[in-house]
Amino acid sequence: MSIDAVRSVLRDLGAGIGLPELAPDDDGYCCLKIGEQITVSMQYESEEQNLVLFARLCAIDPVFREEAYEMLLAGNLFWAQTGGATLAVEPAGGEVMLQAKESTAALDLPRFNRMLQSFVDTGEAWIARLKPFAATPSETAEEPEYRLPAYVTLA
Numbered sequence: 001m002s003i004d005a006v007r008s009v010l011r012d013l014g015a016g017i018g019l020p021e022l023a024p025d026d027d028g029y030c031c032l033k034i035g036e037q038i039t040v041s042m043q044y045e046s047e048e049q050n051l052v053l054f055a056r057l058c059a060i061d062p063v064f065r066e067e068a069y070e071m072l073l074a075g076n077l078f079w080a081q082t083g084g085a086t087l088a089v090e091p092a093g094g095e096v097m098l099q100a101k102e103s104t105a106a107l108d109l110p111r112f113n114r115m116l117q118s119f120v121d122t123g124e125a126w127i128a129r130l131k132p133f134a135a136t137p138s139e140t141a142e143e144p145e146y147r148l149p150a151y152v153t154l155a
Contacts, residue, residue, distance in 0.1 A: 003028055005104045006044045009112045038123045054099040055123050064133035083122040098123045
């Protein structure tokens with residue numbers, strides 16, 4: 001399966017939500033702001049033919065890092081509190097990220113919708129859980145556009 005499956009699913013999703021031109025760019029990247037809290041980035045990974053979803057959840061106040069990181073690690077245990085996704089901390093900026101990877105081999109709109117809904121629900125739940133530990137907006141820079149860094153190799 002190629003990026004064509006991703007294009008097809010995004011086109012069908014876009015048609016259903018009033019964005020008929022929704023499509024990945026030439027690098028296989030697409031981004032959707034869903035609701036008020038979460039922006040889901042999607043990146044097609046051609047070598048393994050996966051679709052990677054990732055979202056910035058928040059930055060953690062340095063005062064609360066130990067407690068928050070312990071909670072994140074516990075949440076990742078057997079993916080019990082992440083709906084199959086993985087929580088991580090971006091090293092350069094300390095941003096908590098939610099990420100998931102799905103094969104495009106059998107990707108269709110119903111499967112993609114379930115995956116996206118689960119990812120958004122999980123992200124919103126973690127944003128709420130992390131709120132007491134989050135840095136205030138003045139402590140963080142403007143929200144950057146996230147793409148997979150060139151040094152990241154998905155295996």
